[in-house]
Amino acid sequence: MKKQQLILVSASLVLFIVLFFFGRTIPEKKVSDKNPSSPETASASALTTDQLIAQARQKLNNEQIMRLNQLEKGIIRGDVKQQQIDAYKQLATFWGDSAHEHLLGAFYIGEGAKLENSEKNLNFAARLLLEDMMMETNPPLQKWMGVQAKALLEKSLEINPANDSAKVGIGACYLFGNISEAPMQGIQMVREVLAKDPHNAYAHMVLGMGGIKSGQFDKAIEHFEAVVKDNPANMEAVFNLAESYDRKGDKANAIKWYTVVRDKIAVPEAKKEIDERIKALQ
Template identity: 55%
Template sequence: MKKQQLILISGGLVLLVLLYFFGNTTPPASASPQMQSEQGQSATNNNSVSTDVLAIARKSLAPAQSEKLTQLENSVVRGDVKDQKILVYNQIAHYWRDTLHRPDIGAYYMGEAAKLENSEKNLNFAARLMLNQIMAGSEPDKTSWLALNAKALYEQVLKINPANDSAKIELGACYLFGNISAMPMEGIQKIREVADRDTTNMYAQLMLGLGDIRSQQYDKAVERLEKVVQKEPNNLQALFNLAETYERKGDKENAIKWYREVEGHIDVPAAKQEIENRINSLK
């Protein structure tokens, strides 16, 4: 399993682990015309969800912070406009993420830059930042917003490289976990397309297992997750979700067994203590 796939984790405890290991509106009237146009088109394509999320976030800013964003947005001038936009979007992304502590909006602007670059690598990176937050859990409106934007990025990736199975799986995860479709089977089908063609793809099995957990099909989830940990015994995602699934099933003995396995793969004291607390609660 690739390193970037390892950060797509489900569950509150693993969010804690994620933070330790990886921790790291209508567009404003004063924005440049080019950026207004692009943001407006994106909002239209995403049923205006982007507009709402960005507007709400912008309203919460202090005047100096809002002014800084306006300066960045207005820094696109004549000349090589495309490259300037890419630079500005990345600057805005870092400001939202590092200064304003909104990694979700930071990821959105990284995605806007990646769309212009049409870089498979950068599109994947921005989409995965969004998917990480979807998997970790968020407010429904923000989850849908992240999923719609990640979906658009993955679709662009697949136009560049139709053979990118990880992008196909993660596109399916956007449907499955992002509340962007009334038919979650749409997401399952996209993941199964990869799983049925390549039975050795444990990333697809993992995502299907997480989907089984979401639909409370715990026996199926256990079957898939045990298959993953047999092939990838150090896969923290699979180990944790297997333990948690046994806990949900009421199988305390197996839940403790797999939480112990998780504990053996973590060195962060706070995370180890949280796991120990879970184990003690099951005794």
């Protein structure tokens, strides 16, 4: 698996992860993979793309609205596939760069990729959505991202059925995207990839995050340790290993791994957060 296909691997995101976990005030509900019909996976209120666009439109100025109207007409009037592809690319740039609505930017990258039948761009757009989906706390928005990412990854698999990263990504949609009342379906997809490739870091990370989500910290630790064993420099895996030990109540190992993260990251705010957590555990 290509390294760039790992989710949340950059050291700069460690700060966000630290703030997300340490800033949480409401405990997560536990979901056991022995109970795939848990209420937590119940269908979230539907959020449509049109609604998302309408909400984003309210933030635009008059000049941006005029530009958007022009770009949207380009899709409707485009009677040649390449014209539609170009219009989608322009909309992706508009929303992502001009309007700073990166989710809609990713959506239109994906729409263009579907017409292009581009495995690379389908995977790229899906990864953008998956990264936000894993962090999102708004269930309807999280579900929208999960549905969109799953569709892109399924299209990618039609092009390349051997793309294990796409399979793991679809599994993540089931686990974290509230797209189904049967999260075990996602777990099974990821496990199948691991059965074929026991060193697949992406699969281990997804199952590890699933272990944290469900409160099964021993399972989470097992998966994060597998990643760290193969790649000690993977700071996201190291941080989540510390987090898992922390939540399990194993203070010694939590301090050990938090210290590794603190010593290797270069973000001052993250170092401060981790130092405070270490002191609280001592």
